[in-house]
Amino acid sequence: xxxxxxxxxxxxxxxxxxxxxxxxxxxxxxxxxxxxxxxxxxxxxxxxxxxxxxxxxxxxxxxxxxxxxxxxxxxxxxxxxxxxxxxxxx
Numbered sequence: 408x409x410x411x412x413x414x415x416x417x418x419x420x421x422x423x424x425x426x427x428x429x430x431x432x433x434x435x436x437x438x439x440x441x442x443x444x445x446x447x448x449x450x451x452x453x454x455x456x457x458x459x460x461x462x463x464x465x466x467x468x469x470x471x472x473x474x475x476x477x478x479x480x481x482x483x484x485x486x487x488x489x490x491x492x493x494x495x496x497x
Contacts, residue, residue, distance in 0.1 A: 412428055482496070
């Protein structure tokens with residue numbers, strides 16, 4: 408009967424163990440398949456959370472040079488229609 412060898416481990420682990428076991432298969436053709444392991448998410452390896460729209464907008468605002476930000480009218484939010492459409496100020 409042809410022996411079957413099934414091994415699992417990291418590349419480093421298999422590199423240590425495989426040479427010891429290959430003598431059993433020296434007269435046979437071998438087929439090796441490497442499959443990626445899907446890592447489990449633990450709190451320590453949790454993917455970073457996505458930024459909120461507020462955080463993104465704050466970062467964008469901070470990227471505007473100070474001299475350009477100084478040009479923004481202080482009443483912009485109160486009189487947005489005035490600055491966009493030319494309506495009278497409130």
